[in-house]
Amino acid sequence: MATIYDIAKEAGVSAATVSKVLNGKTDVGAKTSERVKKIASELNYHPNSIARGLATKKSDTIGVFFQDHLNTGFRHPFLQDVLASFKDTIGKNGYDLIFFANDHPDNQMETFEARAKNRHVDGLFLLGVPRTDPNLFSLVQSGIPCMSVDLDLIGPNASYITSDNVGGAQKAVDYLVEMGHEDIAFISDVFATKPGQDRLMGFKTAMEKHRLPILTKWIIASDFSEKGGYLSTLKILESDHLPTAIFCAGDMMAIGAMEAITEKGLKIGKDISIIGFDDIKLLNYVKPSLTTIRQKKDIMGEMAADELLKLMNDSNYFPSPLSIETELVIRSTVIRRGTTKSTDDSIEV
């Protein structure tokens, strides 16, 4: 590997000059500059970012902590899309991504702060990290620029992005009501994530707005998984008084809900309508096609990247949380009801 010293010797200049040329500084003559560049390429020179990083205290690197409750690696349907989009826009700005291994053998290295400082990342992107993680506090204190999604990190150098989950949940309920539903169940979030709580809040306020009853037996906390949705729905279906619609706080749970419903011999839509949340790609393949509230994943990733860039480059910038509008995506799992209440359900079964 050629170094700047090799180039310097070959060109008859000092290493300092080579460094300047390669970094486009202005205080170097035109012909020397040319000569140096030529020799650099002849020698197949590649800058060593490690050495540079040591000198500049920058690494052009963003650290990523990608965990999730279900430990699905890169397979989390929603976060994965946000991450892909984040990667694209941060990459265009010259940053590579470093993914921290989830279980590092060196137990000195257990905190976010330790890992980040060790790798000298310029910024951090957190996905799927539980709010309850005890190391979050010291992270925010550390002053490392941090962006997270769906996790309410706040500090002078930390911010986060979420969908407008309250509003999204309201859209869902509004639509259900508009379609004539009044007996609405909600499958919510057992982890107390920020989006989960917000969706629950949105659900409740919308129900109150429409003067509809909120039954505790119809609010079931689950884990965002397909199986969770399935089990929760089974529980709902045990009762003799059935809701006409189920709103699931995540699409995977909605998929599970649909399975439970068909398994019980009921027809989705006709007997019980379903609406989800997220609009994950998988929905293109499930039948019947699920009506849901879309999160704009691409935009979220992009905005998260832009915000992190600001956090890193402008020390005066004081962030505030970013909220992205959702969209109602009407497909086929919500069907209009007559105003008469669910008496015909029993006939259908």
Place this chain on the structure above:
Amino acid sequence: MATIYDIAKEAGVSAATVSKVLNGKTDVGAKTSERVKKIASELNYHPNSIARGLATKKSDTIGVFFQDHLNTGFRHPFLQDVLASFKDTIGKNGYDLIFFANDHPDNQMETFEARAKNRHVDGLFLLGVPRTDPNLFSLVQSGIPCMSVDLDLIGPNASYITSDNVGGAQKAVDYLVEMGHEDIAFISDVFATKPGQDRLMGFKTAMEKHRLPILTKWIIASDFSEKGGYLSTLKILESDHLPTAIFCAGDMMAIGAMEAITEKGLKIGKDISIIGFDDIKLLNYVKPSLTTIRQKKDIMGEMAADELLKLMNDSNYFPSPLSIETELVIRSTVIRRGTTKSTDDSIEV
């Protein structure tokens, strides 16, 4: 940020000694060692891996190039699973992953070799990189330890892993024949990837083994996408003589094929059987459930990691390509045929 010098001063020893303590070298006394450790933790010391990397020329980092023809970011259904598994096992060995941005703004940084050397990664993992990439040659020459999946990299420090695609394709044909099929179409790979070519070869040899005709109009090259499978199948269905089974070199194409078939008013299985390749997670959600040849993604990722570790740590190790057995997964899209040839097709349509 505390450095080893801070610790050294505080402990009344030299930086060299601190370094030794922190790295568990043996030539340091017990009480000094204790004192240093204590002070290190008091000072909330975190080692700076950049500085260490400069000194040791190691980075405990694996570079990842994750591209794919369809540019799906982290969303590639097969590679994503392999990667997740790779990450887990390489992570347990203390390596973090660095993902190179796909389009770096600095055009000096376009080759794999340049990027890898710049970041001083200890090894490289390539996924979805097209065989035709002109920079592959210099990469292998560079001597950087490289592991790839489905890309036939070979060299003293480079190797790759694939499924036994030839064998897998044979299993598919064998099964089809066993189920009474003789008129078999194959949707193959237009990119001339290693797995694509191998599956084609497996298909052909199996057909020959069974003394079945290989019709060129029934071998259609496509792009592994759902849409590609759909269009290819449409083309096959144009003819008046239809195959009784279609073997798709990838599950996504098989999904597209199923759409085309139902769209044409035919019944999957009853009229035309379908078998795919990969067994991607998505198959849990498509109906009817696709019979396919499973690639053992978890094992592939794990073995790729182990092999890369050998490549990095044992300079005498000379690699040979890794091949993993596939499994036939019988679900419901292949249906038994009578031995009488496809005369009843026309009746069914």
Place this chain on the structure above:
DNA sequence: ACAATTTTCGAAACCGCTTTCGTAAATGTG
């Protein structure tokens, strides 16, 4: 032609850690 600027370049310190090698102290041996 001489002073005043401006441009171009390099010496040297530094970033934080590792590693070799020599030396001083501690320990063992007879």
Place this chain on the structure above:
DNA sequence: CACATTTACGAAAGCGGTTTCGAAAATTGT
């Protein structure tokens, strides 16, 4: 107790860059 070994520690060089600051050289002005 004299001598041979071990053990414990540190000085210094090095990893490959960046950056400050001063000086020499080139340019400008009058």
